Amino acid sequence: MNSKEEAMDARFRRKALHVEEAQSRVMKYAQLMEMEEVPLNDSTGRYLAEPVYAPHPFPAFNRSGMDGYALIAADTEKIGEDGPIWLDVVDDIPCGAVPSADIRSGTAARIMTGAQVPAGADTVVMLEATESREAGGITQVGIRKMQEAGCNITLSGFELKQGELVLPAGKIITAGDIAVLAAFGMPVVKVRRRPRVGIFATGTELLEVHEPLAPGKIRNSNSPMLEALVRESGAEPVMLGAIVDDIELARSKVQLALECYDLVITTGGVSVGDYDIMGDLVRENSGDMLFNKVTMRPGSVTTAAVRSGKLLLALSGNPGACFVGFHLFARPVIGGMQGAGKPFLPEWTAVLGADYAKVNNYTRFVRSRLEIQEGQIYAYPAVIDESSVMVTIKDSDCLVIVPPEERGLKAGARVKLLKLPGDIRG
Numbered sequence: 289m290n291s292k293e294e295a296m297d298a299r300f301r302r303k304a305l306h307v308e309e310a311q312s313r314v315m316k317y318a319q320l321m322e323m324e325e326v327p328l329n330d331s332t333g334r335y336l337a338e339p340v341y342a343p344h345p346f347p348a349f350n351r352s353g354m355d356g357y358a359l360i361a362a363d364t365e366k367i368g369e370d371g372p373i374w375l376d377v378v379d380d381i382p383c384g385a386v387p388s389a390d391i392r393s394g395t396a397a398r399i400m401t402g403a404q405v406p407a408g409a410d411t412v413v414m415l416e417a418t419e420s421r422e423a424g425g426i427t428q429v430g431i432r433k434m435q436e437a438g439c440n441i442t443l444s445g446f447e448l449k450q451g452e453l454v455l456p457a458g459k460i461i462t463a464g465d466i467a468v469l470a471a472f473g474m475p476v477v478k479v480r481r482r483p484r485v486g487i488f489a490t491g492t493e494l495l496e497v498h499e500p501l502a503p504g505k506i507r508n509s510n511s512p513m514l515e516a517l518v519r520e521s522g523a524e525p526v527m528l529g530a531i532v533d534d535i536e537l538a539r540s541k542v543q544l545a546l547e548c549y550d551l552v553i554t555t556g557g558v559s560v561g562d563y564d565i566m567g568d569l570v571r572e573n574s575g576d577m578l579f580n581k582v583t584m585r586p587g588s589v590t591t592a593a594v595r596s597g598k599l600l601l602a603l604s605g606n607p608g609a610c611f612v613g614f615h616l617f618a619r620p621v622i623g624g625m626q627g628a629g630k631p632f633l634p635e636w637t638a639v640l641g642a643d644y645a646k647v648n649n650y651t652r653f654v655r656s657r658l659e660i661q662e663g664q665i666y667a668y669p670a671v672i673d674e675s676s677v678m679v680t681i682k683d684s685d686c687l688v689i690v691p692p693e694e695r696g697l698k699a700g701a702r703v704k705l706l707k708l709p710g711d712i713r714g
Contacts, residue, residue: 304581304588307616307651311632313578314592314617317599318624318631321481321550328469331461333522334479335626340455343472345445350405352381354440357418357429358409359396361437372419372430379406396429405441412440458629460522480626485518486545487511488528490538490557490565491605496530509678510555510610514603517614518553520709521622533557535565542569546598550625553618556605558589566602567591583650583692586675587613607678612653612687615708633706636686641666644690644697646673651691656705658685658712665712667705685712 305313323337352358359375366373379389379397387406391397397406405412419430448454454472455465461477469477494508495501508530518525526549531537538557545552557566558580570577570593578592587609591602599621603613615633623631644654656667667688670680686705690697697703 303579304583304650305579306583310579310582310590310592311617311620314599314601314621315624315631317578317594317597318621319550319597320627321483321625323478324481325476325478328466328475328477331469331477331479332463332466334461334477334482335522335623335628336455336457336459336461337478337480337627339453339457340469340472340474342448342450342452342454345450346448346471347442347444347446349444351442351444352399352401352403352405352412352440353442354412354414355401356399356412356414356440357396357431358391358399358405358412359429359431359435360391360393360409361411361435361439363393364431364433364435367432367434372432374421374423374428374430377420377427377429381406398429410437410441411435414440456629458627460628483523483550483622483625484526484548485523485622486526486528486549486552487514487518487554488541488545489530489555489605490533491530492532494530494556510603510605510607513607513611513681514553514555514614517611517619518622521619522626523551523622533565535568538565538569542600543595546595546600550598551618551621552598552600553614554600554602555610558591558602558604570600570602584612584616585648585650585652587616588650590617592617604675606675607681608655608673609675611655611681611684615687615706616653633687633708636665636705636707637702638665638667638686638688638705640688640697640699640701640703641668642699644669644688646690647695648690648692651689653687653706654690655680655684656686656688657683658707660712667703683713684708685710 375394375396377398378395379387381387381397381399381403383400383402387404391406391408399412413431413435421428454468489508489511493505495505497507511527515525515527528545531541554566570580570591576593576595580591582588582590586606587604589604590613593600601618603610620631654673655670659666667686669688672680686707688703688705
């Protein structure tokens, strides 16, 4: 940090916090949303509000893994060189039916894959390993090879025992979870309410997406990006538009938003220029301020405050910094409000795929692209990594963490990174 930056920090009462401390401060205000019930088919992507325990064993009965014959394995010990043993067929059990007869020594039951194994039987012989005949009006099955007990039978409770934890509270419901919940007969699911997040941008220079370019103006790309990020995080975005650099207008709009929504996110106006109204707005009630500087690049001016118990996150107006700030602070808060078991981005280790020469006084979170090569994960830093650069956001799978003590990194170095949501696209 240079002397000019230090002077500005002193003037605007900015004391930089480490990222972890700043995250800890905002997470204290991630107020847990109330519980609600939703239909099973509407629960994908929601956070479970309560743990789910198995109401019964699964499978609920001993299940055949083959089309074949259910019998007693010990009967096959009588097989000799003279040919197969013959067992009387006493039942025919299609999938979904209940056995009508128990199996005793000398008997067997025809059975289909997935059907309930009859009492007394301890093995299922695949159909292709049997032969059949009629003897005295009775159907018989012939077995030529000795069988072991337990073959081709899935025992009751093999996957889950009654009372066993199936899904923990705070888990995001996925397709696999839907299958399990359906199998246990749960038509409704208890989840956390989605937070409603108010979003607006500041800046006289901003145009709406549909407006034609004009001299000195730029289109507001941050608000639509934040809308998508909020939605991806499981919350409901509420778009409040953009406002010009007017502190009175900003004050009234922030106050109204905090009264109406669970969380408010703004972008722009948090630096220390003459028109950076969000910074001024937070500083005028400094007792409510959690922080207004973080030891990170990009986005060191990220600001957070609490008003009437509601959290206000003021992100940088630079697209790259806005993107990084959201993932480090807003996303964990939104997850925490829904009871997420793991609200923070997962930390991975990878091999750096290209040199990274930039020297940092603060920890840098470098937008990067991931590739898998011969079973190893490589991270390729964006060629242009300035906070004002927007285009590299679309190619980013992760944020490579570059500590301030690093004076440049060479390709091949092992680095830590934060994996962004979604699949690896490289």
